[in-house]
Amino acid sequence: MHALLNISNHDQLLGHPICGKSWEGFVIETLLNLLPAHVQPFFYRTADGAEIDLLLEIAPNKLWAIEIKASHTPKLERGFHSACEDLPCEEKFVIYAGEQDFPMKDDVIATSLNSMIDRLSALS
Numbered sequence: 001m002h003a004l005l006n007i008s009n010h011d012q013l014l015g016h017p018i019c020g021k022s023w024e025g026f027v028i029e030t031l032l033n034l035l036p037a038h039v040q041p042f043f044y045r046t047a048d049g050a051e052i053d054l055l056l057e058i059a060p061n062k063l064w065a066i067e068i069k070a071s072h073t074p075k076l077e078r079g080f081h082s083a084c085e086d087l088p089c090e091e092k093f094v095i096y097a098g099e100q101d102f103p104m105k106d107d108v109i110a111t112s113l114n115s116m117i118d119r120l121s122a123l124s
Contacts (some may be wrong), residue, residue: 006029014087020041025096031066034117036124043059050082058090058123064118065089067108069096081106 001022010015031054032041038059045051054066065087068081074096084092084106092108093116111119 007061023097024053024068027068030113031116031120034120041121044081044083050086052077052080052083062089063087063089064091064093067094069094071096072098076104076108
């Protein structure tokens with residue numbers, strides 16, 4: 001995709017409008033390839049636009065909500081919080097482009113892709 005858009009380096013990617021969707025696709029593809037067999041992935045979106053980028057059913061009635069942001073300072077939209085209110089999400093994460101994990105409001109944890117990979121590996 002980057003080659004078709006004539007994006008040849010990281011700086012060009014960061015300045016391109018496709019950056020966020022590219023990061024989201026990369027993160028989802030990476031996580032789906034690492035999921036233990038018993039974990040079921042879903043996408044969740046309501047007619048009102050409430051959305052969770054990746055919903056993981058870790059066990060029956062045990063859901064992890066994952067939002068994906070390319071920013072180093074992630075901000076969550078109302079749609080994510082609204083979707084989490086609809087579902088019994090045990091854990092809520094935003095995977096962002098930074099390296100440090102930190103708590104956000106409403107019991108959301110901002111986490112790096114590497115940290116999420118470690119969390120999923122521990123489920124096996």
